[in-house]
Amino acid sequence: MGELFDKxxxxxxxxxxxxxxxxxxxxxxxxxxxxxxxxxxxYRESEIDPEEAYENEAINMAKNYDTILFFGGQTDYxxxxxxxxxxLALPSNxxxxxxxxxxxxxxxxxxxxxxxxxxxxxxxxxxxxxxMYLPGQAGGEATAKLLFGEVxxxxxxxxxxxxxxxxxxxxxxxIRNKVELYKESIYVGYRYFDKLKGKGVKYPFxxxxxxxxxxxxxxxHYEKDNTIYxxxxxxxxxxxxxxxxxxxxxxxxxxxxxxxxxxxxxxxKVYLKPGETKRIEMSFTKQDLAYYHIKEKKWVLxxxxxxxxxxxxSEDIRLQSSYIIEGVEPISSPYSNEILPxxxxxxxxxxxxxxxxxxxxxxxxxxxxxxxxxxxxxxRLDELxxxxxxxxxxxxxxxxxxxxxxxxKRMEExxxxxxxxKNGMFLMKMLPNNxxxxxxxxxxxxFNYRLAEGLIEIINGNLxxxxxxxxxxxxxxxxxxxNK
Numbered sequence: 001m002g003e004l005f006d007k008x009x010x011x012x013x014x015x016x017x018x019x020x021x022x023x024x025x026x027x028x029x030x031x032x033x034x035x036x037x038x039x040x041x042x043y044r045e046s047e048i049d050p051e052e053a054y055e056n057e058a059i060n061m062a063k064n065y066d067t068i069l070f071f072g073g074q075t076d077y078x079x080x081x082x083x084x085x086x087x088l089a090l091p092s093n094x095x096x097x098x099x100x101x102x103x104x105x106x107x108x109x110x111x112x113x114x115x116x117x118x119x120x121x122x123x124x125x126x127x128x129x130x131x132m133y134l135p136g137q138a139g140g141e142a143t144a145k146l147l148f149g150e151v152x153x154x155x156x157x158x159x160x161x162x163x164x165x166x167x168x169x170x171x172x173x174x175i176r177n178k179v180e181l182y183k184e185s186i187y188v189g190y191r192y193f194d195k196l197k198g199k200g201v202k203y204p205f206x207x208x209x210x211x212x213x214x215x216x217x218x219x220x221h222y223e224k225d226n227t228i229y230x231x232x233x234x235x236x237x238x239x240x241x242x243x244x245x246x247x248x249x250x251x252x253x254x255x256x257x258x259x260x261x262x263x264x265x266x267x268x269k270v271y272l273k274p275g276e277t278k279r280i281e282m283s284f285t286k287q288d289l290a291y292y293h294i295k296e297k298k299w300v301l302x303x304x305x306x307x308x309x310x311x312x313x314s315e316d317i318r319l320q321s322s323y324i325i326e327g328v329e330p331i332s333s334p335y336s337n338e339i340l341p342x343x344x345x346x347x348x349x350x351x352x353x354x355x356x357x358x359x360x361x362x363x364x365x366x367x368x369x370x371x372x373x374x375x376x377x378x379x380r381l382d383e384l385x386x387x388x389x390x391x392x393x394x395x396x397x398x399x400x401x402x403x404x405x406x407x408x409k410r411m412e413e414x415x416x417x418x419x420x421x422k423n424g425m426f427l428m429k430m431l432p433n434n435x436x437x438x439x440x441x442x443x444x445x446x447f448n449y450r451l452a453e454g455l456i457e458i459i460n461g462n463l464x465x466x467x468x469x470x471x472x473x474x475x476x477x478x479x480x481x482x483n484k
Contacts, residue, residue: 008025008071010135083430088165208313228285241272250289262314381431389458389459
């Protein structure tokens with residue numbers, strides 16, 4: 001069930017929309033294995049809102065089966081480079097269909113294609129979730145191998161998956177203002193949620209399941225040439241062949257500097273047959289443990305007892321050992337709890353005010369006022385709509401994407417139509433966020449720097465100066481061949 005079974009999302013949108021040498025979708029891989037299945041769309045990947053006819057067809061067919069493989073996730077119309085997603089939810093048509101399927105009490109396996117985390121309020125009603133991310137042109141073959149147990153899953157999450165986007169500090173402020181303030185500082189992902197003891201986390205950083213089980217033992221470490229080497233033994237104690245990604249975190253000592261509880265310093269992937277055991281080794285340098293001292297303008301290493309943590313995920317610590325650094329010249333912390341109370345008590349992080357953030361930066365936030373110039377080359381395209389000339393320019397640029405999108409509607413169904421439609425959608429969503437300066441770089445010379453400078457001058461009310469910029473010729477330096 002789900003159009004992504006046939007139209008598999010194997011790559012991102014935008015500049016990665018390329019034609020592969022050979023594409024193996026999940027449907028292609030199923031057919032090659034002569035799997036006995038019945039396929040129904042349920043939803044269309046090119047749409048976002050629920051379509052009753054497709055839903056009803058899927059629900060009626062599902063009544064005849066015990067097991068449903070639901071192929072879903074983000075699509076090229078909801079996720080891409082060049083612009084930000086509006087939320088972390090799946091498209092509404094998929095959520096609507098999943099809601100109705102959950103009430104049927106069938107066994108549902110959710111196969112997800114997505115380039116980034118999503119909220120999953122339906123998780124507890126799924127019998128299994130296989131996250132394929134964006135698996136490439138042979139992704140359908142990989143999906144089939146994993147679903148039918150030909151190989152064991154061995155991927156681990158490269159980001160923390162939170163329960164809802166509301167659990168992300170300052171998430172409600174992002175892309176709301178002209179200047180983005182990263183007030184969370186170092187508290188991103190597991191480095192933030194560790195401080196909250198995992199509160200708000202759906203799946204932790206580094207998490208991933210397998211068809212087999214692994215046992216960790218015998219941690220050891222030694223130091224050589226300012227590099228710390230950590231080793232341990234990994235055993236496959238299950239009945240299937242598999243691979244484990246072993247993660248090495250280092251917990252910081254008690255310090256006057258605010259720091260994460262721990263940070264990833266190394267990882268290793270080990271492949272093991274049932275009953276097989278291997279010794280693995282990971283390493284990091286002492287300098288990896290330093291922090292940047294904002295007053296001294298250099299990286300500072302602290303004395304103290306560090307903890308070496310070997311883990312299966314950021315929340316699944318399997319082995320632990322101590323490592324002591326001593327003899328380093330102590331340097332006083334540039335921070336204090338009195339000046340940065342919200343950074344020393346992360347439960348108050350969302351209370352950070354501009355004044356405290358400026359204390360962290362060691363300087364004031366740049367003023368948004370550009371003197372007498374209201375607009376600049378760094379203004380976003382959608383900002384220009386507040387002026388008459390800017391609105392005309394905005395509509396002409398966005399019109400390129402609209403024309404491409406509308407042109408796709410007149411084309412026959414097929415890959416060419418899908419590509420035209422997706423590219424048009426990409427331009428309509430991406431261009432409003434582009435700065436005028438970046439447009440000069442990506443326009444292949446059609447909108448050069450002089451034109452951009454002139455446009456900004458005209459929008460700011462300097463007509464004559466703007467025209468002079470546009471008419472001025474760039475003096476190109478002579479090529480080596482011309483100097484002979």
